[in-house]
Amino acid sequence: MKIRDRFSKIQLPWWGSLVAAVLLAGCITLLALWCQPNALRTVLAHFKAQPLLIVLNAMPIGLLALAFTCLLRNVFFSAALVNLAVCVLSIANRIKLEVRDEPVFPRDFALLKEVGSAMGTYDIHFPWGVIAVVVAASVVLAVLGFFCKGQPFPIARLRGWLGRVLGCAASFAVLTGLILTVYASNDLYNSFSVSNAYYIPSVFNELGFPYCFCHQFTTYPIDKPEGFDKAEAESWETGDETGLGKDVHLIMVMDEAFSDLTDDDAFAYTAENDPLPNLHALQNDPHAISGHVVVPGFAGGTANTEFDVLTGMQTNALSAATTSAFRVVNRNLDSVLRVFGSDGYHTSFFHPGDDWFYNRENVYRWMGAEETVFVDQMEDLDYKGRWVTDDYMAGFIEDKFEEAVENGELLCNYTTTIQNHMSYTADKYGADYEYPDVPLTVSVSPEVETMLKVYVEGARDADAMLGRLVDYFSATDEPVVLAFWGDHLPYLGDNQLGYAALSSEVSLPEEERSDPLCSYETPYVIWANDAAAEVLDWDTAADALDLPENHELSASFLGAALVELTGRTGESPWFDFLNQLRRELPVVQKKTYLTIDDTYTKLISSEQEQLIAQWRKWSYYKLRYKDIG
Template sequence: MHLNLKPRSRLRKKPNKKMRPQRLGATISLVLFLILLPVLSVAGMELLERGSLHDTMSWITSNQSLFLLNAGITFCLLIFIYALVGSLAISGAISTLLLGLMALISYMKVTMIGEPFFPWDILLNKESMDIASLVTGKAALIRIGAIIVSIIVVLALRWIIPRTTISIISRVGLGLFSLYALYAFGIKTPLAGKILDHIGVNEIVWNQQENYANNGTALAFTLNVKNSIVQKPETYSDVAIGAVAANIESVSQAQTQPAMKKASVDTLQGKKPNVIFIMSEAFWDPTLLSNVTFSEDPLPTIHRLQKESTSGYLLSPQFGGGTSNVEFEVLTGNSMSFLPGGSIPYQQYVSKPVPSLASYFAGQGYKSMGIHSYEGWFWDRNSVYKQLGFESFKSSEHFVNPETKGYFISDAEVSRNIIDEVDKTEDPMFIYTVTMQNHGPYDDPRYGENQFKAEGNLTPQAKTILETYTQGAHDADQSLQMLIDHYQNSDEPTMIVFYGDHLPMLGLDYQVYKEAGFISTSNANAWSLDEVKKMHSIPLVTWSNFDMPKQDIPLLSDSFLGAHVLDMLHMEKPANFTLNAELAAQVPGLLSNLVVDQDQTLHAEAPESAKTLIDDYRNVQYDLLFGKQYLAGYIDHDYLTKASQPSYNAEFDQPDSKLRAEGDSGSPPEAKPVSAQ
C-alpha cells in the first residue's frame, strides 16, 4: 500500500478576495448592532417608564450626555452577556429582556407606591411576584407586549446579521472590560466619579423618583448599587459615641421619676401590663378627605378614642407599601431617614441580633411575640424576628382554620388570636401585631355590598376604590373594639397601641386623593411640605384598662413611638430609646424630605439647632447596625449585645401538634394557605 502524504502547507488555499467584502460587511453589521441596540434599548426603557413619547424625546434631547452614558451602561451589559453566550442575537435578546423587565418593574413600582426599581429589589423574590400580581390594566399589558415584540425582533436578526465569531481570549477580555466598567459606575470609583462629574450627573438619593427621571433608569439603577452599603458617617468614632453615652446617662438620671413609677405599680397591684402593638395594614382615616362625605361614620372606635385616650398622628416613612420599614422604625427606634432611599432593612441590614422593643421587653420578664396574618417568609420576617429578640412568631401558617375576608385573613381573626395567646400565657406579653385584611388593591369590591357610601366629586372608579377601602378600615376599627370589649372586663392589665403603617394606595397615580382634593397634583415631586406631611400622617390611638393620663400627640415619627410608649408606662428606657425621646422633644417628625420641629413648623431639612442631636442619632444607629458597637462599651451592655433567644419559635416548630397542645402554648400549625390575588 502506498500513501501519498503531502504537506498541509501545500494544500492551503489562497485567500479569496471575494470573502473580504463579506467579512467587512459582517464587521459593520456587528458594530452597528452593538451601537444601535443599546441606544434603542435606553430609548425603549425610558418610554416604558415615562409612558409618553414626547416626555421621552424631551429628556433625550435635553440630556444627550446622560442619554449616551445610559447607552454606554447598556452596551457594557450587552457585551458582558455576549462574552458569556457567544451569540450576538441571543445576547441581544437576553439584554433586551433584562432591561425591559427593569423598566417595567420600575414603572409598576412608581405607579403603585411612588418608588422606582432598586438593585436590592432583586432580593425580594416572592414579594416581587406578589406585587406584580396586584398590577393589572391596559398600560401594563401594552408594556409587556412591547417587551415581547422587541425580544422577537432581536432574535429574528439572527437570520439577517452575518454570523461572526471571535476567539475565546477576545471574549474573556470583553467580558472583563464590561464587568469592570459596570463595577466602576456601580461603586463610583474615582475615574467613574470624574466622568459623572464631567457629564454633570446629579444623584438625588433622597428623592429616587426624581433621580431616575433626571438621570435615566439604567444609570440611576447602576448608581444605586453603592447605596446597598450604608456609608459610615463622617462624625462616627469611639470618642463621639462615648460623648453620646455620657449625654444619655445624664438625661436618664434627670428623667428618673421613682414616684410616678411606684404609683403606676401600685395601680396595677404589682402586675406588669400586657403591651399590644397593632399595626393595621394600610389603616388611615378616609373621613379626612375634606371633599368627601360618608353615609355613616366608618371609624366609631377610633374617633371615640381620639377624644378619650392618648392619640395623635404618626409620621410614616412609607406610602402605599413597604410595611416592614415601618416595623423596623417602631421596633428598633432607628430611622429610615439615614438609609438609602428605597432600601429594605429587613432584607439588607438585619442579619445579626439588633436591639429592639422585643428584646427589651423580653429582658423585663415578658414573652415577646410577633403575630402576622400573612406568610412568614414575607419580608424575611421568619429570620428577622429572631434577630430582633422575639421568643416566637405566629404567622398565617400557624393560624388554625382562620376566617378570611376579601383576599386575606380577617382582622377579627387576628384579634381572636391575640386574645388566645394572652390567655394561655402566664407571663405578661409584648405582642407586635401586623394585620393583612385591608391590603390593596381596592378596585375590586371584594367585600360585596359596601356598607359605607361615599359622596363627592369622584369618578365611579374612584368611588368604588374608596368605598371598598373604607369597608376594610371599618372592619379594622371593629377588630380593635373587640379587643377593648374583651380586656375591659379582664383582670389582666393591658395596654393597646393601634396605628397604621402607611396611607393606602387608592388607585394609580394617587387617583382618589387627587379627585378628593386632598393633594393638588399626582406629581409627588411637586407637593408642598404640608402635602408631604398629610400623605405620611397616620392616626394613632391607645387604650388601656388601667388609668393613664390622656396626651395629645400632634405628630411623632414612627421611630420615636417606642420611647413614647415606654414613657407612658413609666418604664426605664434603654440607651437608644432615651436618645430617641430627647430628639423627639426637639424634632418630633423626621423624614428624609420633611422635618417637623417642636412647634409643628415644617422644614425641608433639619434646623441648625437640632443638627448636633440628629448627628448623634445617626451615629448611634450606624453603631448598632453596621459599626463596632462602641455604645455597648459605655452603657446598657447586656441589652445592646443581647443574642437572639435560643428557643425562638420552638412552640410553633413542634413537628407533633399534640406536643404543642399538651404544652398549652398555642394551636397546631395547620393554617390554610393565604395568597394575594
C-alpha cells in the same frame, strides 16, 4: 528533574486559553447552579425562555477565570481556583436557604464572625455528595493544569509580571464596571419573569445564583454617616438597667393601610354610618392618647414602618438610595421587644402572611421576638376574599394573651394585619360582595368610587378590630396598654388618582400643601385599660411624654414613647436618647421637621442638627457593629 517535567505538556496559544476560559466558565456556572437546592433542569428551563440569563450568570465567572488565567498563566489552575470559590459560595447559599430560607448576600462577607457563632445554633445538614463533586472537579482541573500551560503573550513587554498584573486588573475592572452598571440595574432585574418576585429565595433559584449574587452588591445599601467614629458610638452604649418599668402588658397592632381618610371633607358620613366609630370614641377617652404617626413611605413599605417603630431607626436615613429596611438587617438589634424582653416579658410577633415576606422570620428573631407566628402556623383561619380578616387576628391576639396570663407571663406583642391590603378592586371580597355606598360631597369616576367602597369596607373592619380589642381588654383585671395605628396610607390608583378626585392635599406637590407630610400620616391611638391606667398613673405618665399639641410623631419615636410611658426610662440609653430627640423634633421626615410648637420647617438649630447626626451615627453603629448576645 521536576515531576511535571517528565511528562509532555500541551501549550495553548493565548487565543486557546481564552476559548478554554469561556468553555470552563460555562461548565463552572452549570456546576454552581447544580449545587443549588432546586433542580438544575428547572433553572435551565427558565434560562431557555430568557437566554440573557445564561450570559448574566456566566459572565462574572468567566471574567474571574480570565483574571486568574492572566495572573497564573494557566487557564486550568485558574479554573480550579474559581470553581472552588464559586461553588463553595453556591453551597453556602444552599445551606443558608435550607436553615434560614434566605440566600447568601455579598454583605455576609462582613459577618464571618456571626456566621461562625451561628453554626452551632442550627441543625445543618451538609450536602457531602455535592461537596465531593466540587472538590473532585477542582482537583481534576488542577491536575490538567500540570499538563497544559499557556504560551507567552505575543507582546514582549507584557510577558512578565507587569503583563500578568495588568491583565488580571483589567479583568477585575471590567467585572467591577459590570456589577456597578449592568448587574446593578433594577430595571433589568425586574424585567425577568419569576413565579414570585417577593420571595427572594425563589428569585435566586429561578434567575440563577451567580447573577442574583452580583445584583445584590448594589442593593439594600447602608451609607456611612459623615464623621462616624466607632469608638464614639460605642461610648454612647452605657447606663442601661433592667426592671425599672411598670408591669403592664403591651399590645401593639399595626393595621394594614389603616387611615382616617374618611374624615376628609369630601366624605359625608354621619354619626349613624361612621366607618370609624371606635377610633373616634377613643380620641375622647380619658385613658387614651391619639394623633398621627408619620411613617416612612406612601401607600406601601409595611415592613419599613415596623422597622422604624421597633428599632427607633429610620428607613429613609439608611441610604441616599431607596432601600428596604428589613433587607439590611442581618444581626441582633436593639428594639422595643428587647427592652421588654430584658424585663422578663414574653415577646412575640404575629402576622397572617408568609414568614419569608420581607424576611420577617429572621428579622424578628434578630429584633428579639421569642415567638413568631405566621399564617402557616395559624389554625381555623377566617378569610374575607384572599386575606385573613382583622377580626380573626383580634381573636388570635386574645387567645395568645390568655395563654401568657395562664403561664404567669407579661406579654409584649407586635401584630401586623393584612386584610385591607390593596388592590381595592370590586372582586377583592368576592364577585358577589355588596359594598355599602360611600357618601361623598364631590363627584368621582366609577373607578374611584369602587376603590373607595372597597377600601372603606376594610377600614371599617379595622376599626371594628380596634373596638373588639378595647372591649376585651376592658373586661380583664390584667393591666394592658394597647397601641393601634396604620402602616401607611392606601394606594388609590396611579398618580394619586383617588386622592386627586377627592381634592386631597396628598395629590399635591409637598410645597403646595398646608400639611407637607400629609401623604405619610396615619392615625394612632395608645389606650390603657383601667388596671393599666392605675398602675401607670395615667394622667401623669401621659402628660410627662411632652407630646406636641397635635400629638404628631415620627414612626421612629412611637416605640420610644411606649418605652417611656410604661416607666422604662433608664433601661435603654438608645431609647432615652430617642425620647430626648422627640422632645426637640417630634417629626423628622428626611429634611422636613415638625418642632415642638407644631411648626413645619426645613431649618433647624445647630444643636438639633447635632442630635440628628448622633442619631444617624448611632443607628449605623447598631446596624454594623454592636454585639448583642
